[in-house]
Amino acid sequence: MTHMHVAGAIHADVSSPGPQWLERPADPNELDAALWSVTTKRTADGVVSSGGIRVTDAVEQFGSPLYLLDEQDFRTRARDFRDAFAGWTVYYAGKAFLTRTIARWVDEEGLSLDVCSAGELATALDAGFDPARIGMHGNNKSLGELATALEAGIGRIIVDSLDELDRIVGLCEANDWHAKVMVRVTPGVEAHTHEYIATAHEDQKFGFSITNNQAMVAMVRCHYDPHITLLGIHSHIGSQIFDTGGFEVAAKRTMKLLSQFTDATGTQLPELDLGGGFGIAYTNQDSPSTADELAANLREIVEHEAHGYGITEPKLSIEPGRAIVGPSGMAIYTVGTVKPVDLEGGAQRVYVSVDGGMSDNIRPALYAAEYSATLANRASQADTMLCRVVGKHCEGGDILVHDVFLPADVHPGDLLAVPAAGAYSREMASNYNHTPRPPVVAVNDGATQVLLRRETLEDLMALDVGK
Structure with missing residues (x-):
């Protein structure tokens, strides 16, 4: 059974028009429970x-x-991730689907909220979502988006470039604001997913590279700027991911970076976000892991790496992505x-x-x-x-x-x-x-x-x- 979507040509081989994994159903009226919401x-x-x-x-x-x-299905999946990752902060991905009602459901189920545009942030704030539980992503956040986020007092901005860092510092200086940030890094992990939704390899637009020292430069700059509180590191290896294999490599490299930062500055950063992008079943070829399986594996990975580097296990957060609403x-x-x-x-x-x-x-x-x-x-x-x-x-x-x-x-x-x-x-x-x-x-x-x-x-x- 494959762990990624077929990414072939639009037209299949005419001698065999269907993919090999597709089987003729014994009963076309039967609904595969793995594909549908719990009440369908x-x-x-x-x-x-x-x-x-x-x-x-x-x-x-x-x-x-x-x-x-299906509201019941949405709430059930939100609770599953909240409970499986108890002690961690679970961020619902607004980019997957967001309305004011969805923001209210997310709030009521005890999750935090990730946004990546002015529209998503406006929707969350208009819904009355606590800004302290909002994080903001984006590789090219505008001055206006950053100003809205800073003025609202959102809990974290995921810094994606030195240009963005300049904008944040300038806004804080001009308005007597203070920014809480995480630095997004690219750990060099090739996620088993489509090229367009793999986000942690080097040749792409997101984050600071660990391997060429860009990430450390950004972290040190944030650490010593009086207008910024550096919360920690953010890593995201892609979307529609079915297991935790890639996260093991990402955790190893991000935990090493945390250790190196402590050695360089004498300060241990308190937080690490391992991203998420957990996959769902679109067809019967897909076999996603459960929230409990993902949580158990990620906990073991983080505990092992923290012990290996001799550092205190940081406060962890994840972003399940489509796995809640999809x-x-x-x-x-x-x-x-x-x-x-x-x-x-x-x-x-x-x-x-x-x-x-x-x-x-x-x-x-x-x-x-x-x-x-x-x-x-x-x-x-x-x-x-x-x-x-x-x-x-x-x-x-x-x-x-x-x-x-x-x-x-x-x-x-x-x-x-x-x-x-x-x-x-x-x-x-x-x-x-x-x-x-x-x-x-x-x-x-x-x-x-x-x-x-x-x-x-x-x-x-x-x-x-x-x-």
């Missing part, structure tokens, strides 16, 4: 439901396409066209076109990310056929699900549900082809709550101020 099931008449809400009823009320977010969400689409295409060698692929696409989920086009899908408005006893679920946009790469077995009687008007759509779907959505973005509706115990309403054509036209 099929009702007696075959309709998929989540949080006690049938997808057919949700589409009738809110339209299609649509994101549903599995809580599903995307619902309506089928518009079903088109069989004959391939060379006698193979056939069926293109199932839906009313969304790369404007509401860019990940398959951007990362060649793999997803699953199921017929959601009914059960079917038909044989299955290999399908490619595609969007409505004017791009050949507008693919939502590269390969999936669907019932052969799938037809226009059917609903398809795509699991694991809670993270980086609506958050990365665009208005490509002037397409309004779908709404996000939370479901819980038979009730619905709109978190983000559907955009309208009037919304788009309001931005166009030309004549």
Whole structure:
């Protein structure tokens, strides 16, 4: 079983149009519990439901396409990480998905919050989230973003460059502010994930290199600046990571750096953030670790490295990333066209076109990310056929699900549900082809709550101020 997404070409080998890992399901109506939120099931008449809400009823009320977010699942996963990492600080990743309601859930479940833009910070502050429990990332934070963060008194700014450090010091000097910071380092770990979401190797835009001494220079400068309190080191090796192997190398190198800093300054820094980016199951090829497994392994790694370097174990923090909100969400689409295409060698692929696409989920086009899908408005006893679920946009790469077995009687008007759509779907959505973005509706115990309403054509036209 692989521990990373397939990142192949858009078009599979025509002699074998499906990937080797994809198996024809014995029962296409069965929902793999590893892919769906804890309350998702099929009702007696075959309709998929989540949080006690049938997808057919949700589409009738809110339209299609649509994101549903399972509140119970979200809170359960947040608690799982909070409890597994008791004694550590767990930061929810606002970049995965953030609204004022989400910020409130995060607060109520006792997690801290990581933001990386003015919009995310404004959402958190407007929701009444305690600034002392907010951290701010970003490789190119503007003066305005930094000023808002410093004035609000957020708990930590993750410094990513010397230019940013100059901006922070200048703002503090001009406004009599004081900054609490962590220095982001690149430990040189090649995470087993897609190139675009691996963030700890040397040749990329984030952080200070440990190997060429950039990190130590930044840390010493922060340490001796009267306007700054240096809390510690931040490391992040990537996203959609399934085990702790890479973290062992990152911990070894960051703990060594902490030890070297103590030797150079006589001060031991109190905190270390190992990042996170823990993976989730998008298809049955994925096998993510549980929060308990991750916590046990990371605790052992940190304890071993601290002992090895003869230093006190620092206060630890992590950022689970998509692992909290990703599995809580599903995307619902309506089928518009079903088109069989004959391939060379006698193979056939069926293109199932839906009313969304790369404007509401860019990940398959951007990362060649793999997803699953199921017929959601009914059960079917038909044989299955290999399908490619595609969007409505004017791009050949507008693919939502590269390969999936669907019932052969799938037809226009059917609903398809795509699991694991809670993270980086609506958050990365665009208005490509002037397409309004779908709404996000939370479901819980038979009730619905709109978190983000559907955009309208009037919304788009309001931005166009030309004549």
